[in-house]
Amino acid sequence: MPDNRKARRLTSKLLEWYEKNARDLPWRNTLHPYGIWISEIMLQQTQVATVIPYWKRWMQTLPTIQKLSRAKPERVLKLWEGLGYYSRARNIQLAAKQIVTEYQGVFPENPAVIRKLPGIGPYTTGAISSIAFGLPEPIVDGNVTRILTRIFGIDKNPKDKDTQIKLWSLAKTLVCSTEDCSSLNQSLMELGATVCHVRQPECHNCPVMRSCTTKRKNMIHLIPAKGKPTRYEEKEIEVYVLFRGRNLLLQKRPDGLINAGFWELPNNETGPKLKIANKKEPIIKIRHSITKYRILLKAYSTNYNKKIEGKWCNGTDIRKLPISASHRKLITALSKQHKDFTQIFTPSTLKVR
Ligand code: SF4
Numbered sequence: 179m180p181d182n183r184k185a186r187r188l189t190s191k192l193l194e195w196y197e198k199n200a201r202d203l204p205w206r207n208t209l210h211p212y213g214i215w216i217s218e219i220m221l222q223q224t225q226v227a228t229v230i231p232y233w234k235r236w237m238q239t240l241p242t243i244q245k246l247s248r249a250k251p252e253r254v255l256k257l258w259e260g261l262g263y264y265s266r267a268r269n270i271q272l273a274a275k276q277i278v279t280e281y282q283g284v285f286p287e288n289p290a291v292i293r294k295l296p297g298i299g300p301y302t303t304g305a306i307s308s309i310a311f312g313l314p315e316p317i318v319d320g321n322v323t324r325i326l327t328r329i330f331g332i333d334k335n336p337k338d339k340d341t342q343i344k345l346w347s348l349a350k351t352l353v354c355s356t357e358d359c360s361s362l363n364q365s366l367m368e369l370g371a372t373v374c375h376v377r378q379p380e381c382h383n384c385p386v387m388r389s390c391t392t393k394r395k396n397m398i399h400l401i402p403a404k405g406k407p408t409r410y411e412e413k414e415i416e417v418y419v420l421f422r423g424r425n426l427l428l429q430k431r432p433d434g435l436i437n438a439g440f441w442e443l444p445n446n447e448t449g450p451k452l453k454i455a456n457k458k459e460p461i462i463k464i465r466h467s468i469t470k471y472r473i474l475l476k477a478y479s480t481n482y483n484k485k486i487e488g489k490w491c492n493g494t495d496i497r498k499l500p501i502s503a504s505h506r507k508l509i510t511a512l513s514k515q516h517k518d519f520t521q522i523f524t525p526s527t528l529k530v531r
Pocket residue numbers: 325328329373374375379380381384385386387388390392393398
């Protein structure tokens with residue numbers, strides 16, 4: 179644990195560096211907790227460059243917590259389409275409803291209250307509390323973990339409980355050693371994103387290089403320590419392509435599944451296996467990864483069966499509906515390659531705008 183003097187020295191270097199090097203990101207031009215909250219949730223597991231247009235579109239379409247609380251869930255999912263981890267979007271709307279009913283639509287300022295909102299964990303609580311309200315609340319995410327483990331030479335698995343406690347405590351010491359809690363936390367995020375990369379960190383550009391134990395000991399390839407590798411599960415799904423005239427049949431994914439509420443072609447993951455005419459080869463195969471699953475989608479032409487329910491969609495519908503990433507990939511590939519599709523849909527008519 180750094181003493182107060184060391185903590186202040188580190189924070190002043192970080193703050194000085196951040197003032198000169200902070201990227202101009204749209205959510206950094208607001209102090210409104212709503213915009214900061216949305217950006218922090220979008221940025222989880224997603225690159226800044228990807229998030230920028232999503233954040234702008236979201237804030238234009240749903241500029242207030244009240245509007246978000248009243249929006250149709252399908253509209254919220256559509257705004258999130260492509261970002262993945264859709265429970266995040268659902269939780270944002272649940273939290274907005276709670277803020278409207280319990281806090282008169284005003285984002286709460288108390289970290290303990292923020293932490294209880296749906297979808298908000300300790301990291302997001304720290305980010306909102308420090309950036310929007312200037313409170314000395316710590317943040318620890320992947321970037322901050324990398325910086326702290328490296329600076330302080332922590333070679334234990336960062337996911338272990340004891341290491342987590344240590345990291346949060348270090349982050350708290352740092353954020354409490356300055357008045358500018360917002361910039362300090364953002365400097366940690368920024369340094370992790372732009373300098374202290376997982377591989378080949380740019381130590382020569384790092385403001386805290388002289389204090390970095392890992393650099394001094396030449397242990398960058400070992401810290402942070404890697405946990406157990408993720409075990410992936412293989413999944414194979416049959417997808418059924420049904421046309422009625424120029425319309426394609428889509429179905430909504432039921433509640434309780436990953437991507438619930440999104441639209442897809444009928445398939446044997448969410449519905450019954452269908453009879454496939456001339457079942458020889460699928461008309462197209464697509465590979466897709468989601469969380470721990472490696473999925474192979476095999477699409478077959480199928481004859482229309484009255485028992486199959488769903489929505490018959492033209493190109494405009496497909497563009498406007500929230501469609502799961504794997505099925506949008508599949509439909510787009512079909513629109514380029516398969517004659518039934520190329521005559522009706524082109525990739526540009528399906529493109530989300
Ligand atoms: S000196 Fe290098 S390894 Fe250490 S914190 Fe800076 S960028 Fe990361």
